[in-house]
Amino acid sequence: MKVFIGGIATETNSFAPLPTGMISFEEGMIAHGDATAKQAEPFSAPLHFWRRMAKAAGHEVIEGLFAYAQPGGPTVKPVYEELRDELLQNLKDAGEVDVVLFGMHGAMIADGYDDCEGDIISRARQICGEKTIIGAELDPHCHLTERMLENANLLVCFKEYPHTDIPERAEELFGLAVSAAEGATKPVMADFDCRMICAYHTPREPMRGFVDAMKAAEGKDGVLSLSLAHGFPWGDSPRVGTRMVAIADGVASLAQRTAETFGRKLFDMRWELKREYPDxxxxxxxxxxxxxxxxxxxxxxxxxxxxxxxxxxxxxxxxxxxxxxxxxxxxxxxxxxxxxxxxxxxxxxxxxxxxxxxxxxxxxxxxxxxxxxxxxxxxxxxxxxxxxxxxxxxxxxxxxxxxxxxxxxxxxxxxxxxxxxxxxxxxxxxxxxxxxxxxxxxxxxxxxxxxxATPGSITPDFKIIPYTKRERNYWPVVEDLEL
Structure with missing residues (x-):
C-alpha cells in the first residue's frame, strides 16, 4: 500500500492586523518533503506518527510539502497558491496512491479563498480519483465545510481543548484510513449544524462528559468516529460555528442520525457551557x-x-x-x-x-x-x-x-x-x-x-463579532433559538 502524507496548516483570524505571508510560514515550518526528518512540532507531529505506523506495517510512504504558520490574519493569496500548488504537484508526482493523509488546521482563509482546506482536498480528489482514501486531521477550531465533507473520506478533529490528544487522533485517522483502503470498512460522513458559537473547555464538565461519551460510542454499532468541530469564532467564514460530524461504516443514515443525536445533546447543554469572564x-x-x-x-x-x-x-x-x-x-x-x-x-x-x-x-x-x-x-x-x-x-x-x-x-x-x-x-x-x-x-x-475578558482582537463575547459572511442566526445571538 502506498500512503501520501503532507499538509498546510494555519488558523485565520479575519479581524487580526497581521497578514500571514511567506515569512510567517518560514518562521513556523516549511518542509519540502522532509518534515519527518525534522523535530516534531505540534502540527507536524501527525506526519511523524503516520510515517512510523506506515513503515511498521510495511507500507510505502511518500511525503510531500508540509507548511505551518502561527495563526494570524488572512494568508496572502500568492503565498497560499504557491504552497498549495507545490503540495498538489507532490501528490501528482507520487502517482497512484491508496491513502492520502493531510495534517491541516481547518480554519485557514486566504485572500480570495474562504475555505483553503476544502480547496486543497477537492483538488486532491481530482488528482487521485474516487478509489483513494483521503483523510485529514483537523483542529476542532475549524470550519467544517461542505466541500471538505464531499471530497474527503475521513475528517477527524482533536477531541480535547487544550489539544492534548494530537497523537491519539493521528493514530485513529491512520487506522481508519488503512481499514477503508483495505476494504474492511466503508466510511460515510455526515454533519449536524448545532447553530452555536461558544468556547468548549474539555477538562471540566459538562464538556468532559460529552467528550467521554463520544469516545465510548466509537467502534460500536457501526459508528467509526465522532468529532466535534467547535468552529473558530474569529474567522469570517460562511460556515463558522459548531458542527458535529459522525463517520459510520457504510450507512449514511446512521452517520446522520448519530451526528444529530450528539449535536442536539450539545445544544441542550448550551446554558451550562456559557461562561462570563470578568474584565x-x-x-x-x-x-x-x-x-x-x-x-x-x-x-x-x-x-x-x-x-x-x-x-x-x-x-x-x-x-x-x-x-x-x-x-x-x-x-x-x-x-x-x-x-x-x-x-x-x-x-x-x-x-x-x-x-x-x-x-x-x-x-x-x-x-x-x-x-x-x-x-x-x-x-x-x-x-x-x-x-x-x-x-x-x-x-x-x-x-x-x-x-x-x-x-x-x-x-x-x-x-x-x-x-x-x-x-x-x-x-x-x-x-x-x-x-x-x-x-x-x-x-x-x-x-x-x-x-x-481583556480588550484585544479575540473578544470572548461571541455576540459582537462583526461577521460579514455568516448570518446572525446562532446562539447566543438568538437566545431563544430552537433547532
Missing part, C-alpha cells in the same frame, strides 16, 4: 484576594488565535496598581529583545514595550527594567512536543517579571517562564497570553485559574 479590573480584584500563584489568562491577546501578543492593557493596569510578585508573558516584541541582547544581562534600561501592532494592542508602556536573563532558542512544550519561543529576555520592573520573545507564540507551559529563571512558586499572579492551551501545563501549579 481585567474585576479579575485583578479577585486575584488580589486569593493566595497565589493565581493564573490569569489574557484571552484576547492569544497569538494562537491570531492576536499580536503585544497588548499592554493588563500590564498597564498591573503597574498602575503597583502590584508586585507578578509574572507576565509571552510579550512579542523583537525590538525590545534586540535592545536587551545588545545591552546584556544585568543592564538597566528605559524600554518602550508592546502596543506596536494596532489599536487592539493598546498603547506602548514605558518602563525602567533590569535585564535579568537572556536566552537563545528557548522552547516550551505543547503536550508531548516542543514548541519554539525563539530568543527571549526576562525583564524585571517594579516587582513585575516580564518574558519578552521574538517568535510570536502563545504561552503553553510554565517552561516559558522557568526556562528563563523565573520562580513561579514565588509569584502571587502569573498572567499568560493564551485562551486555553495554557491550562494543561499551568493548572497543576495554580491556586486558581481566572479567564479574563
Amino acid at each position: 481585567l479590573h474585576e479579575a485583578l480584584d479577585q486575584a488580589q484576594k486569593l493566595k497565589g500563584p493565581v493564573v490569569l489568562a489574557d484571552t484576547a491577546d492569544n497569538p494562537g488565535g491570531g492576536a499580536s501578543s503585544d497588548a499592554t492593557f493588563m500590564l498597564a493596569e498591573v503597574l498602575r496598581r503597583g502590584l508586585a510578585d507578578v509574572a507576565m508573558g509571552l510579550f512579542w516584541d523583537p525590538i525590545v529583545v534586540r535592545i536587551c541582547r545588545e545591552a546584556g544581562e544585568g543592564a538597566e534600561l528605559d524600554l518602550r514595550l508592546g502596543g506596536k501592532c494596532s489599536p487592539m494592542s493598546g498603547d506602548p508602556v514605558d518602563i525602567r527594567a533590569k535585564v535579568m536573563a537572556i536566552r537563545d532558542d528557548v522552547q516550551q512544550h505543547f503536550g508531548p512536543t516542543p514548541s519554539p519561543i525563539g530568543n527571549a529576555v526576562w525583564l524585571r520592573t517594579n516587582g513585575v517579571d516580564l518574558i519578552v520573545n521574538d517568535i510570536r507564540t502563545q504561552t503553553f507551559h510554565p517552561e516559558a517562564f522557568t526556562a528563563m529563571g523565573v520562580d513561579l512558586a514565588a509569584c502571587h499572579m502569573v498572567v499568560v497570553k493564551s485562551s486555553q492551551h495554557f491550562y494543561a501545563g499551568f493548572s497543576p501549579i495554580a491556586s486558581e485559574v481566572i479567564y479574563v
